[in-house]
Amino acid sequence: MKITVAIPIYNAERHLNVTLDSLINQTMDSNDYEVICVNDVSTDNSxxxxxxxxxxxNNIKLINRTENSGGPMLPRNDAINEAKGEYILFLDNDDFIGEETLERFYKSAKEYNSDVIFGKYIGVNGRVVPQSMFKYGNLPNAEILDHNLVFSLAPHKMFKVDLIREHNIRFHKEAVVGEDQLFVMQCFVKAKVITVLSDYEYYYVVKRGDENLSLKYFPAKNFFYSFNNIMKTIEESDLSSLYKTKLSAAFLNRFLHASRxxxxxxxxxxxxxxxxDWLNETKKFIDNHVSDELINLLPSRFHYFVLIARENDLQKLLMVHKRMESVSPNQITRVENGWIYARFKNTKKYLAYxxxxxxxxxxxxDVFVDNIVLDETHCEISGQFYQxxxxxxxxxxxxxLVHRKSGIEKRVVDNLVSNSGQFKFKFNYQEFVIDENSVGPWDVFIEGTIGGYRKRRRLGQARRTDLVKRVNMDHKGILPRLTNSTKEEVNTEKEISFDHVLSFGKKYIVKAYFTKGHDNLSFDIKLNK
Amino acid sequence: MANSSRKATVRNKEVCTYARPSKKAIIVKHYDKGVQLTVYPIIKGWYELRPVDVDGIMNTEFIEESEIKFN
Known part of the structure; x- marks a missing residue:
């Protein structure tokens, strides 16, 4: 048996036919997969x-539980215990899969020896689904951190049954929130190969309009069960210490971003x-799992939350959170190691800090370009950059200047104006047109740095609208307003090209243009043969 | 832009809609030529209709792109 499809079922008579219909129409031979439906004491006609x-x-089986378990966790475990397939795919009783899904999953899983495999999700009825891990094309051996897999911890994936059984990974009944995240993270940590496919519409996640779980109240202790165990899973794993830290930070970032x-x-x-009650449990979670090193790896928007939660001071947390919305430059005390620090002060009898x-x-x-002047050898750009x-x-x-293909950066460091917030840079094309590796588009940015903090903005879109008029007035060769960048659509009368830029004895064509869509300034370099 | 709706008109007589974006799927409804629909892009060649039942629960319904024209 190649695949077991596991469906936990509870009062799903209304839509279950669509789920099962997608399974009986699979391109995979029905002898090669089984469907285990685990009925969790439904009270309807499921x-x-x-x-x-x-x-x-005849490949559909039904397990009737005798006592309702209160969630899909134990029914999924029942299916794991009964599975005869080499792999198990978890499918919800509201959802459905593409007709080629099982065949494609199995073929790729065998080819890549995958422990976990999942494919592109499609959100139906406006359901939001994770997308970022599918932008790389098919990933035979995906990387949890590089490919953003911490943002895909739903169980709608196919797992090697041996991996689950060997490590005794199961869904936990105590995990009322994030039960799937704990299971998937345990599998991710143990898996040698995680495969992500984006070449087909594999799994349809359906919004039914009754997903009111987020409105239910859970005691904080129950809420933290999964997340404590996820952090513990990472900490106790065989991963290298550097990777554990990075993975913990990535998960924590996701947790603080997406959880309730x-x-x-x-x-x-x-x-x-x-x-x-929630802050008490949050403090315990932070004390147990979040070191200063980890906090430093989180975005600043989570720092005050973690630090004040660690003090377990609800009033201070609420006050600082409120005041965070109106921080002014007068509060800034220093910029160090990439962080901008602001002073928060309150001296009331009941709350002082x-x-x-x-x-x-x-x-x-905010960024604005006042002027762009080009001649046969130089470009001069001036404007304002405000933080x-x-x-x-x-x-x-x-x-x-960033070479789009290689990512190589050429920095022009001499700002010709010293006024705060203003800039004027002049550079010779030879500074970035060096050899044949320089050909292709270069995008232009401005970057402000102080104390390890960097803010980078693209240049060009916000610019004076009278650049063209000024060309006519003073005849200095100021860049006209260009409209697009693709070769086919460039209006040659509106772009500026210099055909005889010399570098190490070779001739190059340097073209300045505004990109299509975003309308930002770029240079395109070609070898002039 | 999966959430951007479009107004469309059914091109032909007796056009079927399906519970999944597949002609092998359960047929949901038939529409006559000229019926106006609000559709949302879902996958290549298919649009979804996002029907809502009287109790607010959403069903699934899909129509082939070739069966509609946009207004």
């Missing part, structure tokens, strides 16, 4: 629906007593 399909195809934890504490959904927090996430920037929290700091602005 069993009848399954039995109807059992009459149509911060929403519960900052919204008005919970009573103060409930919030105190005076401390710094990182505020990178509330630093906004909302750093107006009183000595930010060093540099122009950065």
């Amino acid at each position: 069993v009848k629906v399954v039995e109807t399909y059992m009459e149509k195809q 934890l911060r929403g519960h504490i900052f919204s008005n959904l919970l009573t103060t007593e409930q919030k105190i 005076d401390e710094e927090h990182t505020v990178n996430h509330v630093n906004k920037s 909302s929290l750093l107006i009183n700091m000595n930010v060093n602005n540099e122009l950065v």
Whole structure:
């Protein structure tokens, strides 16, 4: 048996036929896979629906639980215990799969010796599904960190049954929230090969409109069960210490970003007593799993939350959170090791504190190009670059030319104006047109740096609209407004090209243009043969 | 842009919609030529209709791109 498809079923009579219909129409031979439906004591006609399909195809099995388990965890475990397949795919009773899914999954899993394999999700009825890991094309051996797999911890994947059984990985009943994340993370950590396929529509996740789990209240202790165990899984794994740290930070980032934890504490959904309970458990979680090193790897928007939660001070947390929205440049005390620090002070009888927090996430920037002047050998660009929290700091602005293909960066460091927030750079094309490796597009950025903090913005889109007029007025060869960049669509009368740029004895064509769509400034370099 | 809806008109008589984006899937409804629909892109060659039952629960319904024209 190649594959077991496991479907936990609870009161699904309305849509279960679509799920099962997708299984009896698979291109894989029905002798090569089995479908295990685990009925969790449904009170509707789900069993009848399954039995109807059992009459149509003899590879469908039904397990009737005698006691409702309260979630899909134990039914999935029942299917794992009964599975005869080499692989097991978890399918929800609301969802369905593509007709070639099993055949394609198995073929790739055998070819790559995959321990875990999953494919492109399609969200139906407006359901949001993770996408970022599918932008790389098929990944025979995907990397958890490089390919963003911590953002795909849903169980709608195919797992090698031996991997699950060998490591005794199961769904935990205690894990009322994130039970699938714990299971998948355990498999990810143990897997030697994780395969991600993006060449087909593999799994359709259906929004039914009754997904009200997020509105249910869970005691904080239950909420943290999965997440404590996920961190523990990483910490106790055989992974290298550097990788453990990076993976813990990546998961923590996802957890703070996507879980309901911060929403519960900052919204008005919970009573103060409930919030105190949640913060208590959060403190325990942080004390057990979040070191200073890990905090430093998180984005600044989570720093104050973690640090104040560690103090278990709800009032301070709520106050700092509120004041985070209105941080001003006057509060900035220093910029060090890439972090912008602001002072938060409150001296009320019931709540007093005076401390710094990182505020990178509330630093906004704006950029504007006043002038672009080009001649046969040089380009001069001037304008303004403003960062909302750093107006009183000595930010060093540099122009950065980035070779789109290789990522090589050429920095122009001499800012010809010293006024804060203004820039003027002049550079010779020879600074980045060096040899044949330089050909292709170069994108132009401005980057402000101070104390290890960097803010980079693309240049060109925001610019004076009268550049063309000024060309006519002073005849200095100022770059006209260009409209697009692709070879086919470039209006040659509007772009500026210099055909005789010399570098190490070879002739190059340097073309300045504004990119199609984003309308930013780029240079395209070609060898002039 | 899976969430951007489009107005479309059914091209032919007796056009079927399906519970999955496949002609092998369970047929959901038939529409006559000229019927106006609101559709959402889902996968190549198919659009979804996002039908909602009286109790607010959403069903699934898909129509082939070749069976509709956009207004």
